[in-house]
Amino acid sequence: MAQKYRIYINEKVILITESEPAKAESYEKLDAETFDLKIIYTWILAKPNRLFYIQCSNARVFLKSVIKSITLIEAAGGLVKSAAGNYLFIYRNDKWDLPKGKIEKDETIKEAAVREVEEECGIKVNKLKEKICKTYHVYVSRGEVVLKKTHWFNMASKGQEKLKPQKEEGITDVRWFEIHHIEPIVHNTFPSIMDVLHKEKLVTNKLMPQ
Structure with missing residues (x-):
């Protein structure tokens, strides 16, 4: 293939x-x-x-x-599913997003993914599951064009405890969404996040470039 x-x-x-x-x-x-x-x-x-x-x-x-050929920044994050079957999203930079962040020195990819999700959302990840995919996006940081490679994992959280957005990271909202009510996400998110959702078959109504 x-x-x-x-x-x-x-x-x-x-x-x-x-x-x-x-x-x-x-x-x-x-x-x-x-x-x-x-x-x-x-x-x-x-x-x-x-x-x-x-x-x-x-x-x-x-x-x-x-x-x-370019400066690479590696990050990790997760798609968190609650015991009730709902999915966790954050709101940052006027778009819905999934929690993620840079991998720190002497930290494994999996450790970074769990830490970033817990820090950005104020939750406890009960189980780190299989890897979903990797996404790539380019942006300018301190005047330099960089490529961010993000490793995405499935995660589980037992409860739907009180969520706490990490405001110092620009996150203004954290919310659980039912699988059949994620239209706000689909209509206002990043293409790389749509890749993750497509991989998990949470959305099928918006075709990605083939």
């Missing part, structure tokens, strides 16, 4: 793929040979198009080369 990866720049996506994407006419093709994420970042932001793709013989190898 052909591999593909998505790198997000705000609402835009660069699809790294081994085969031409479905509905290729909706995409702008980028040259794999000259691709430089640091240079192309501003150019993509200025373009009206939302979808871009790079076709290559080995998507995994190409992604690794991109990661080596």
Whole structure:
């Protein structure tokens, strides 16, 4: 099966793929040979198009080369499910999001994922479960273009204790959502979060770039 990866720049996506994407006419093709994420970042932001793709013989190898060419920040977070079957979301930067944060020195990916969820939401994670996926997005930090790679895990929390948003991290709300009432999330979240929700089959009504 052909591999593909998505790198997000705000609402835009660069699809790294081994085969031409479905509905290729909706995409702008980028040259794999000259691709430089640091240079192309501003150019993509200025373009009206939302979808871009790079076709290559080995998507995994190409992604690794991109990661080596740019400052990488690794983060971890989680999709938390309560015993009642509800899912936990945070509200930050005027969008619904999932709790996550940077992995600290001498900390494992799993330890960071649990710590960030507990700190940002004020809950106790009772069980760290399987890994969901990794997402990639690009932004500017202190004047430098950086790539954030986030590791996502399924998590469980027994109760629905009083939630406490970590306001110093810009989080203004933390809320449990029933699986059939997550429309506010779908209509106001980041594409990378939609990737996580699609992986877990929580949403099916908004197709991701193929």
